[in-house]
Amino acid sequence: MNQSAAQVRPPRRDLTRNKPKGTVLAERRDDHRRSAMESARAKLAPVDEVALERSGLSAAQVHERRTAELTNALAHESSRSIWAIVRANVFTLFNTVLGTCLVLVLVVGDPRDALFGFIVIANSAIGVIQEYRAKRTLDRLAVLNTPKARVLRDGHECEIAVADVVQDDVLLLRTGDQVPADAMVLASDALEVDESLLTGESEPVVKVPADLALSGAAVVAGYGTARVHRVGAESYASALTAEARRFSLVNSEIRNSINRIILYIAWALIPIIVLVINGQMSAHGGWAAAIASGQWRVAVVSAVASIVAMIPEGLVLLTSISFGMAAVTLARAQVLVQELPAVEGLARVDMFCLDKTGTLTEGRMELAETTVFDPVAGWEQVLAWQGAHPNANSTATALAAHYTQRPTEEPTGQVHFSSARKFSAATFGPGALTGEWVLGAPEVVLAAGTHPEALEAAHEASGGGLRAVVLAHRATQSDGDFSLAGLSSVALLVFREKVRPDAGETLEFFREQGVALKIISGDNPRTVAAVARDVGFDFSGDGYDARTLPDDPEAMAEVLERESVLGRVSPEQKKAIVLALQSRGHVVAMTGDGVNDALALKHADIGIAMGSGAAATKAVSRLVLLDGQFSHLPSVVAEGRRVIANVERVANLFLTKTTYAILISIAIGIIMWRYPFLPRQLSIVSSMTIGIPAFFLALLPNARRYQPGFLRRTLMFAIPSGTIIAACIMAVYSYAMAFPTNPLGEEFAVREAQTAATMTVLLVALWVLGALARPFDKWRALLVAAMVAGLSLVMAVPFARKFFALDIPSGGLLAVTIGVTVAGCLAIELLYRFLKKRGAVSERE
Numbered sequence: 001m002n003q004s005a006a007q008v009r010p011p012r013r014d015l016t017r018n019k020p021k022g023t024v025l026a027e028r029r030d031d032h033r034r035s036a037m038e039s040a041r042a043k044l045a046p047v048d049e050v051a052l053e054r055s056g057l058s059a060a061q062v063h064e065r066r067t068a069e070l071t072n073a074l075a076h077e078s079s080r081s082i083w084a085i086v087r088a089n090v091f092t093l094f095n096t097v098l099g100t101c102l103v104l105v106l107v108v109g110d111p112r113d114a115l116f117g118f119i120v121i122a123n124s125a126i127g128v129i130q131e132y133r134a135k136r137t138l139d140r141l142a143v144l145n146t147p148k149a150r151v152l153r154d155g156h157e158c159e160i161a162v163a164d165v166v167q168d169d170v171l172l173l174r175t176g177d178q179v180p181a182d183a184m185v186l187a188s189d190a191l192e193v194d195e196s197l198l199t200g201e202s203e204p205v206v207k208v209p210a211d212l213a214l215s216g217a218a219v220v221a222g223y224g225t226a227r228v229h230r231v232g233a234e235s236y237a238s239a240l241t242a243e244a245r246r247f248s249l250v251n252s253e254i255r256n257s258i259n260r261i262i263l264y265i266a267w268a269l270i271p272i273i274v275l276v277i278n279g280q281m282s283a284h285g286g287w288a289a290a291i292a293s294g295q296w297r298v299a300v301v302s303a304v305a306s307i308v309a310m311i312p313e314g315l316v317l318l319t320s321i322s323f324g325m326a327a328v329t330l331a332r333a334q335v336l337v338q339e340l341p342a343v344e345g346l347a348r349v350d351m352f353c354l355d356k357t358g359t360l361t362e363g364r365m366e367l368a369e370t371t372v373f374d375p376v377a378g379w380e381q382v383l384a385w386q387g388a389h390p391n392a393n394s395t396a397t398a399l400a401a402h403y404t405q406r407p408t409e410e411p412t413g414q415v416h417f418s419s420a421r422k423f424s425a426a427t428f429g430p431g432a433l434t435g436e437w438v439l440g441a442p443e444v445v446l447a448a449g450t451h452p453e454a455l456e457a458a459h460e461a462s463g464g465g466l467r468a469v470v471l472a473h474r475a476t477q478s479d480g481d482f483s484l485a486g487l488s489s490v491a492l493l494v495f496r497e498k499v500r501p502d503a504g505e506t507l508e509f510f511r512e513q514g515v516a517l518k519i520i521s522g523d524n525p526r527t528v529a530a531v532a533r534d535v536g537f538d539f540s541g542d543g544y545d546a547r548t549l550p551d552d553p554e555a556m557a558e559v560l561e562r563e564s565v566l567g568r569v570s571p572e573q574k575k576a577i578v579l580a581l582q583s584r585g586h587v588v589a590m591t592g593d594g595v596n597d598a599l600a601l602k603h604a605d606i607g608i609a610m611g612s613g614a615a616a617t618k619a620v621s622r623l624v625l626l627d628g629q630f631s632h633l634p635s636v637v638a639e640g641r642r643v644i645a646n647v648e649r650v651a652n653l654f655l656t657k658t659t660y661a662i663l664i665s666i667a668i669g670i671i672m673w674r675y676p677f678l679p680r681q682l683s684i685v686s687s688m689t690i691g692i693p694a695f696f697l698a699l700l701p702n703a704r705r706y707q708p709g710f711l712r713r714t715l716m717f718a719i720p721s722g723t724i725i726a727a728c729i730m731a732v733y734s735y736a737m738a739f740p741t742n743p744l745g746e747e748f749a750v751r752e753a754q755t756a757a758t759m760t761v762l763l764v765a766l767w768v769l770g771a772l773a774r775p776f777d778k779w780r781a782l783l784v785a786a787m788v789a790g791l792s793l794v795m796a797v798p799f800a801r802k803f804f805a806l807d808i809p810s811g812g813l814l815a816v817t818i819g820v821t822v823a824g825c826l827a828i829e830l831l832y833r834f835l836k837k838r839g840a841v842s843e844r845e
Contacts, residue, residue: 037234040068047168052227053186056152056170070167072181072231085132089317090124097269097311101304105679109301112803113679149180152225169228175391175416177219182235183226185211190222190416194598218598220571221418223391254344254647257711258316265658269310272662275669276306282672302675306668309661309682312654314691322643322698330639334611335632336624345606345622346640348708351586352510352633353578353600356521356528357394358593358610359630360535361497365398368466371492373454376473378433379490381407383471385426386439393417395469395495396424396439407433415482422522422568423484427477435475438487441524442470445484454489462526467495502631503535509634513641518564518581520546520574525567532565543567549576556580574600591633608633645702649772650694651714652721656768657690659722660761664729674750676733676757680804684794685758688787689765696783697773720831725764728824733757735816736809756809756817762791764824771832 044064057065065071102117148159150172157172162180165171171183173191185191185207192204195217204220207213213226215235280299284290290299323344327337337343354360384406386392387399396417409431417424423440438445442458458468472487510517517537521528525543532539546569550556557580569577574590578600581588590597590604601607601621609621610628618624625632668675677685736753766787773780794800795808809817 055155065166072165073163089128108297115680115683171226173219174223179213179217181215181228182230183213183228186225188224191224192221194218194220222416272665276665277303279669279672283674305677305679306665312658315654326639326643334626342622343640343643347644348587349589351516351588353518353590355592359591360503365394365495367402368494368496373489376490382437438472445472451489457492461494462524469493499534520566520569528567529565553580557584578604642702645704646698652717653690655718656722660726663726681758724827728760728820729757731820732760732817752807752809755806763821767825767828
């Protein structure tokens, strides 16, 4: 796939369609910036191609390009702008409706009935502050987590920030690197690049000189050099990267369900508002009489009260705050949340796929022992060369501490190690090291049955949790393609990895939480099995050899139902394993740190990368463990479960209120009675039975694993409980309207009736709160007790009663209020117990 250097740029997807206005404007700015970069590039001094390839850019040339702003820096922010945060929290549909109601009350009514305005202001302010704090934390961590790039400058290798790469820089590309900018390949030594993150093609692409290496691609084998061709906003991946780093809301059941509810309520508001306004005007003598007498003002205030009651104004806010606070909490624990709603994914995980190296173990290899079978002159020098190779993997690197005498001659040919081949090879010409040397997995390098001693020793070592690698030699060179035939075993090298001290405790946490575990690794199955046993993994057998896994997804899923420890898993199989588990309904999390994990992390529901992992791996992950500590995962899962379980709990509170408010509004509108509440009375109900307790409930611990069906479960509780409360309100209010007992006149009788209705809804709604707060611990009991005390104080203090227009009923109305309230609380209790038995509601585990 040769591509001319004169090629303008690789095709880019149309990213402006169906994008937010802010994103479109940012992309337009990028277009202007690209034009300016074209002009600046034309003014650069000519570059000596030979000198550039030999020693890279000089300091003066780098300065010239920085001055011309031909750098790889992007102007995109890593999350939403401050204005976007303000706009999202202030200019909402419900805030518009509530703001209009606030203005109406202030113009035509009593300012005391405008208390809900403080709720609007407080909700918006809290949302802005919390999201801004989350933005600052996430931006700061994103900067700290920025990957590095290797470049050649003034003849020296330098490691710089990706943003500091400039036009014409010579990139040094090695296995595990991510290409930071579009570049033309200058030299290639078996260079293979994975462009799956850009093109969707999973097969690595071999790159030769004059090929184009796209930004965002990952080097999976070999190494090479490349001259930067396009930087910054011009590069292929810049738009994709910028969009991915912006604040984004992934599709989630919680958000989709809440948005669907909001949409339904918004459409229902239109006819209900018309019905309520007409009913209130009719209740005050009809439109003409109400307008003539000025009673229309009271009718407007009553209509506002019904509208305010129907809007679950805090539900969306509380959900956003919960996500944001979870991200900040995890950030303090050195866990970077790339997308805030990923916390829902954490709560839903029921299957964890764990990469052994770097997750269960520390990822550092050390040479444990060496067994020599058929020594060939110079074999120690070959191992020293392997250990010092710039493209050496972690196993080969461990050789450098023991074998230091490198050969004076360089190989005439090489086959670089890849996770698919599982071996590397070097060919030396005539001399002390003549022949072909292969270092790799014994069962791959050595033909079965021809080297029993070496294979038996390798099998024994892997059974003890060690990694065995064989050095093999062939005196003659292959004709044409490299072949493994005719090799003789020279030495068996046994390595070990140090198991993380907290791995066993971490896995035990997952088991207790009902999360199934799969360990998938490229190592020998016996090696993986031994490590799994060391960390307390309970299973039988010696692990499953993934080379025998069926290709059919359904058949693969059948194997995975019974196998939990798999070795010799290829990068493509890791992805296939994730997809097979998802096909069985599992919500899959995947941990990894190597390039070979990138495809699986990309397709997992939650991809979790280690902070020390490859740049490509971190780029596709939803979460990054910045300090690489596997022990953070229990807190990650627990935080996600806490947030989502609590959001579901408080959603029951909000939607219960919305249900009874809608039913009351419809009933009152049809009957044409005066609305049974003043806005200030509903402010007590909203704050004391929903708003304040919901905020604290959302912050309390909750370890219940999230299950699909959020909307169904919520409505199964909210609609019946809201109907019960509406029936209680109408029963008390109907009695009060039918049998007015206050001798001071109609207005006092209505006020007494409104107080009775307010007392009824407060007490029954408190019972709903008590049911949803179960099981009681110290904090939950204190929260409910505080709400009861607050309401008792309001009723007991004369100033509070006067401010909220409350006249305690007496006689028959008081008896009916008490009786209906007791019946309502009993009905709520029976409903809760019935739904709990059916699993529609659940207590905190």
